[in-house]
Amino acid sequence: MKRNTWQREAVRQALGTSEGFVSAQALYSALRDTGSPIGLATVYRALSDLAVEGEADSLQQEGESLYRACTPHTHHHHLICRNCGLTVEIEADAVESWAASVAAQHGFTQPSHVVDVFGLCAACSRG
Amino acid sequence: MKRNTWQREAVRQALGTSEGFVSAQALYSALRDTGSPIGLATVYRALSDLAVEGEADSLQQEGESLYRACTPHTHHHHLICRNCGLTVEIEADAVESWAASVAAQHGFTQPSHVVDVFGLCAACSRG
DNA sequence: ATCGTTCTTGATAACGAAACTCATTACGGT
DNA sequence: ACCGTAATGAGTTTCGTTATCAAGAACGAT
Ligand SMILES: [Zn+2]
Ligand SMILES: [Zn+2]
Ligand SMILES: [Zn+2]
Ligand SMILES: [Zn+2]
Numbered sequence: 001m002k003r004n005t006w007q008r009e010a011v012r013q014a015l016g017t018s019e020g021f022v023s024a025q026a027l028y029s030a031l032r033d034t035g036s037p038i039g040l041a042t043v044y045r046a047l048s049d050l051a052v053e054g055e056a057d058s059l060q061q062e063g064e065s066l067y068r069a070c071t072p073h074t075h076h077h078h079l080i081c082r083n084c085g086l087t088v089e090i091e092a093d094a095v096e097s098w099a100a101s102v103a104a105q106h107g108f109t110q111p112s113h114v115v116d117v118f119g120l121c122a123a124c125s126r127g
Numbered sequence: 128m129k130r131n132t133w134q135r136e137a138v139r140q141a142l143g144t145s146e147g148f149v150s151a152q153a154l155y156s157a158l159r160d161t162g163s164p165i166g167l168a169t170v171y172r173a174l175s176d177l178a179v180e181g182e183a184d185s186l187q188q189e190g191e192s193l194y195r196a197c198t199p200h201t202h203h204h205h206l207i208c209r210n211c212g213l214t215v216e217i218e219a220d221a222v223e224s225w226a227a228s229v230a231a232q233h234g235f236t237q238p239s240h241v242v243d244v245f246g247l248c249a250a251c252s253r254g
Numbered sequence: 255a256t257c258g259t260t261c262t263t264g265a266t267a268a269c270g271a272a273a274c275t276c277a278t279t280a281c282g283g284t
Numbered sequence: 285a286c287c288g289t290a291a292t293g294a295g296t297t298t299c300g301t302t303a304t305c306a307a308g309a310a311c312g313a314t
Contacts, residue, residue: 003281003290025271039293044272060187063301064271079233088233095222099244106206106215108246115242117226119235130261130310152300166264171301190271191300 007038011046012069015056020085021066059116081121090117134165138173139196142183147212148193186243208248217244 014031015022022030028043047067050056057070057078068078068087077095079088095115103111141158142149149157155170174194177183184197184205195205195214204222206215222242230238 001282001290005281005291007292023271037293041273041293042291045291060190063187063190063192065190079229079235081235082237090229092225092229095225098219098222102206102217102219103244103246107249107252108206108208108244109252110209111244111246113242113244115240117230117235117238117240119230119238122234125234125236128261128311132262132310134263150300164264168264168266168302169262172262 007042008046008049010036010038011043012050012055015047015050015067015069018069020087021057021059021061021068021080022085023064023066027067059114077115077117079117079119081124082118083120083124083127086121086123134169135173135176137163137165138170139177139182142174142177142194142196145196147214148184148186148188148195148207149212150191150193154194186241204242204244206244206246208251209245210247210251210254213248213250 010031011027014027018027018030024044024047025040027047028038028040031038031043047056047058047065051058051067054073055070056067058065058067059078059080060066072089075096077090077092079090080086092115095113099113099115100111103109137158138154141154145154145157151171151174152167154174155165155167158165158170174183174185174192178185178194181200182197183194185192185194186205186207187193199216202223204217204219206217207213219242222240226240226242227238230236
């Protein structure tokens with residue numbers, strides 16, 4: 001059974017107020033700055049659980065996991081600013097079906113995929 | 128100026144004889160098993176350089192970097208078996224143009240993307 | 255070939271993200 | 285309130301990767 005603790009809710013809320021993707025450590029610092037006595041291990045566990053349950057998206061960048069609250073709990077992808085972290089949610093049915101068919105064509109089963117687009121957002125491009 | 132050392136050549140050759148993606152540590156062990164006195168730091172540096180120069184592809188999996196010799200030195204993607212590491216090189220112009228256009232549509236410049244397809248290869252599916 | 259300069263190497267230390275440990279806390283059903 | 289048990293968290297450990305820096309090797313010049 002999965003219990004409701006104020007720690008998990010604090011992580012969920014902190015994730016929701018963050019712009020773009022954040023690391024577990026960054027979120028931990030943010031929570032500590034607000035006076036929360038939450039532990040680092042708990043933040044790691046909560047983020048991992050949220051990602052599994054589909055409430056958060058995660059991606060690997062430079063050897064660390066970044067997380068982001070996920071408004072639509074359906075499969076989708078992201079367009080992410082390399083500089084400021086601004087993130088746009090992307091739906092791409094064409095990519096979904098392409099990935100599935102390319103796997104099938106080569107005899108692969110249980111296909112999954114990693115699709116992320118990076119760039120400099122309009123604001124950071126001007127900077 | 129970039130110098131030619133037997134260490135870099137050994138790494139290049141070891142990469143070439145490896146099936147699928149391998150980690151720096153795995154390649155280091157393989158080289159050591161053949162009697163090579165190469166150092167671990169050198170393997171990390173060589174792999175990093177090869178990836179930058181386009182002679183190797185790299186991807187992040189479970190917090191570690193994996194590398195693979197890349198026969199065509201052009202941009203492409205991979206279909207990778209989660210179990211045995213078997214890799215198929217994929218060319219997908221449709222995905223390339225999709226990534227570029229989706230970035231442009233949202234005002235993003237200098238677009239790049241990460242696209243990897245995972246699954247179980249035919250052999251591993253039967254197992 | 256010898257020299258001298260500069261890049262490369264590699265054993266080891268240092269680093270950082272993440273997982274683990276386990277005594278303590280506290281949720282939730284009764 | 286009581287109890288069983290999942291969750292917490294400070295500290296420890298793991299593990300991939302990078303930094304250090306003295307010793308060694310490659311290359312150009314002589
Ligand atoms: Zn930006
Ligand atoms: Zn998708
Ligand atoms: Zn390739
Ligand atoms: Zn396989």
